[in-house]
Amino acid sequence: MNKPIRRLAIFSLALFGVLMLNVSWIQTFQAESLQEHPYNRRQFVESLTQHRGSILVGSEEVAYSEPVGGDSEQFQRKYKNGQMYAPVVGAFRAGSATGIERAENSFLDGSNQLLAVNNFRDMLTGEEPEGADVYLTLNSGAQQAAMDGLESLGNNGAAVALDPETGAVLASYSSPSYDPSSVASVTETEQAAKKWTELEQSEQNPLLNRGLNEVYPPGSTYKVVTAAAALENGATPESTMAAPESLDLGAPLPNAWPGPCNDGNPDTLAHSIEISCNTSMANWAMELGPEKMHEQAEAFGFNQGPMEIPLDVTESSSPLETDPNILGRSGIGQANIESTPLQMAMVASGVANGGDVMKPYLVDSVQNSNLEEVKxxxxxxxxxxxxxxxAEDLTQMMIAVTEGDEASGPAGAIPGMQVAGKTGTAETATGPTHNWFISFAPVDDPQVAVAVVVENGGESGGTLAAPIAKEMMEAVINE
Incomplete structure (x- = not known):
């Protein structure tokens, strides 16, 4: 064999070697990602022949599969009360899925390893494999109340409710929402794709879960965190702080009304929470200092990174502020403080639960096709x-917010029981204020903790957000 032929043979063998390595790499390390890639049309077409498991709230199937009909062997995804549950359930559509449809996909499509025994049993008995059913923690009444309240206002916003004792998410609604049935059709795919594009391009961003993935300045609801820091560092509800008409923090920081708090006298911590005094709470933040304020915020869950419940949750932020002017404003939930509604619900929940914040979760259980619980x-x-x-001191201070002589949030009160609450009116860079309310009830046996935010409502949290929180709490308590 002459030299040119030998070189060509070696080069050809090298090319075959590289090709084999590439194929091995794809099959070994990239197979799963390619299989699940949103542009893998074959994967989607195959998924339509699977009997996907249902997503349930209580005993109600809010997402389920049914045969398309005719000679087709495909299944169509259906959604009940789609708009109400879309922020959590999401949609299963051509090429991708969102919400719980995506987060719990391996259970719903039957591929999760915990279903292996059941799938093998079905294979032996000749049964068609089916995905598992996913049971959510949502309370239908609270979810309905959240939707009704927010949609009646016509503003964007969100509402989240938690079980303080367990962390179960009892409601998570984001306004505006959408109907997932409009984007999930397998018989009218062009219309479904067009609708999805419209949702993606909408300025209102209905695909955004504002309860979990949007951060807002929490305004005066954050004063609960500031008060907690004060109490944890030696203050009592009767400890006082200067509460003038305005503070010079680089720019004037006034109260929500003309004039000082407590007739110009130093105001107690308890009274400052009841009436939502800005100047005294800003002074408390500066008195405590950046480290103590930062530590307390992180203890409630700020700055702890993204979280999965199993939906992705955006991190809430409370930076270490060394500038006294910025620190003072952060003490009333302004400056650089940013929070999801879920995070503020966790603050209320921690107070309700005696100081312990429970990790939020949305999936109560998973059952295979034989109704056996696998998770x-x-x-x-x-x-x-x-x-x-x-926690007890804060609870009593928050009760005064709903029923005190100078209560700032009486619209959040429920007749016949005590409700602990806190209003919030957050200034924004542009546009009217965001309006907040956080609360829990009943005080003697907390069953639900709530956070509601109304975007650019322009009024007080006690006026716009508190009535929604009240309806949500009543829905859980009266179930």
């Missing part, structure tokens, strides 16, 4: 935010 929620403590004594 169940295990509540766990997310953080020990405050002592039980501080």
């Amino acid at each position: 169940a929620a295990q509540p766990e403590v997310f953080s020990e935010a405050i002592s039980s004594g501080t």
